Amino acid sequence: MHSVTNAIPTGTIASIPAKAHAHRALICAALATSPSTILLSRTSKDIDATMDSLRGLGAHVVYENKIVTVTSGPAPAKGNVVPHESGTTLRLLLPVAASICNDVDVDAKGRLPDRPLEPMLSEMKAHGVTFSQDKPPFTMTGHLQGGQFSMVGDVSSQFFSGLLLAAPQIGLSTITSTTPLQSSDYVTLTTETMRNFGVEVEHTLPDTDINEAFTVPFGASFIGRDNYQIEGDWSNAAIWMVAAGMTGRPITITGMNKNSVQADRRIMQVMIDAGCDVIWDGMNVTVTGRASKPIHADLEQMPDMLPVMAALACSISGESAFVKGARLRLKESDRLVAVANLVRDLGGTVREDGDDLYIIGSGILKGGQGDCVNDHRLVMAGTLMALISENPVTLKDSEAITKSYPDFFEDWNLLGGNAQPV
Incomplete structure (x- = not known):
């Protein structure tokens, strides 16, 4: 557990590497015909899970001095995928x-x-693979075959990304969405990363928003990259942007890409719409001004932003609306329920309506103990809520933050916040 007071962080902080980008780059590198070096300033449990799993599939992966050296190796007689609690690792690496x-x-x-x-x-x-049972732990047997793949697009975009990353090894393949593809930015991140490693994906987008298709041609193969840079992470930069908006004290995040295709870059527009200023200077972004306008957010394309946006909503007088959050029930926790409970536990007002969440902010919380339900994004939200709490906030399961941001509390204290283990 950690106890967090309302001491305010401010100043400049370096971005951490984008977890979503790192997963994809590491996989492309492990499948490439030549070695790669990937610049990765920090790691996390989820990224470690992908590196461990790639080793279990025969790749040579060495992380030293903030550089990952990746060389493909012969496929083992028996592979081993160890995603731990990383859904991205599991879904990308199964195919x-x-x-x-x-x-x-x-x-x-x-x-x-x-x-x-x-x-x-x-x-x-349907393409040649059998499973000992339908949920892990299980054993997969048989070689995945190329061809036509069709799936609904409203469960997880990671299914599409996993099949795309597998496609160069199995021959001509087309993956088609039979319903509108949610979190499509993550598939765009996959295709851009594949392009960076030498594989062009043909994208067909019909006018109807269904039958969106991605084709990987026969004979495509990944090519290694030297000194490949992982982008700064918008999901975690959002913590600092929201902290600035909640307190009115400016925070600058360095090493960010304004034109990133990461889904959570949308937090920029959320901050602007809430009344903050978002200022760019090269690859550095600064948020100034206190948020004052209630939030109205569609969660379909940025579901991971709900917890930190909920904290921001608590600091704004009025009702904020977060709609279309059905997929949040399938995350590390049922995040709709977990976020609502966290707001209530710390003294806020929230109501649930199906898959929509409404937070009636007053600008102040009472604090107390909040349950993070072993979900790293709830740890971020609870820490932010402490900024407007009359009493310290005690976060149960705060160690879950190591899933994506192991140094989070150190960085929080570095900027003047106060979070201590208890």
């Missing part, structure tokens, strides 16, 4: 592993075994 190994053991921990793998498993079964 990738089946594209290079005929026999793979897959494990998972925490809530991950119960998070959905359909319809991707059914498509893999």
Whole structure:
């Protein structure tokens, strides 16, 4: 547990590497025909899970001095995928592993075994792969075959990304969404990263918003990259942007890409719409001014932003609305329920309406103990809520932050905040 007071952070902080970008770059590098070096200033449990799993699939992956050296290796007789609690690792690497190994053991921990793998498993079964059972731990056997893949687009975009990353190893393949593709920015991040490593993906976007298709041509192969830079992470930069908006004390985040395709770059517009100023200077972004206008956010394309936006909403007088959050029920926790409970536990007012959440902010919370339900993004939200709390906030399961941002509390204190283990 950690106890967080309302001491205000301000100043300048370096961005941490984008977890979503790092997963994809590491996989491309492990499949490439030549070695790669990837510049990665920090790691996390989720990124470590991907590196460990790539080693289990025969790649040589060495992380030293903020550089990852990756060289493909021969596929082992029996592969091993160890995602721990990383849904991204699991979903991206299931088809990738089946594209290079005929026999793979897959494990998972925490809530991950119960998070959905359909319809991707059914498509893999239809293309030559069998599973010892339908949720991990399981053993996959058989080599994934190329061809036509079709899936609904409203469960997880990671299914599409995983099949795209596997496609160069299995021949001509087209992956089609039979319903509108949610979190499509993450698929764009996948195709851009694949392009950076030498594989062009043809994207067909029909006028109807369905049957969106991605085709990887026969004969495509990944090519290694030297000194490949991982972008700054918009998901975690959002913490600092929201902190500035809640307190009115400016914070600058360095090493960010204004033109990133990361889904959570949308937090910029949220801050502007809430009344803050977002100022760019090269790759540095500064948020100034206190947020004063209630938030109205569609969660379909940025579901991971709900927890920190909820904290921001608590600091703004009036009702903020967060709609279309159905997929948040399938995260590390049921985040709609977990966020609502956290707001209530710390003295805020919230109401739930189906998959929509409404927070009636007053600018102040009472503090107390909040349950982060082993969810790293709830840790971020609870820490931010302490900024407007009359009493310290005690965060249960605060160690969950190591999933994505192991040095978070150190960085928080570095900028003048006060978070201490208890």
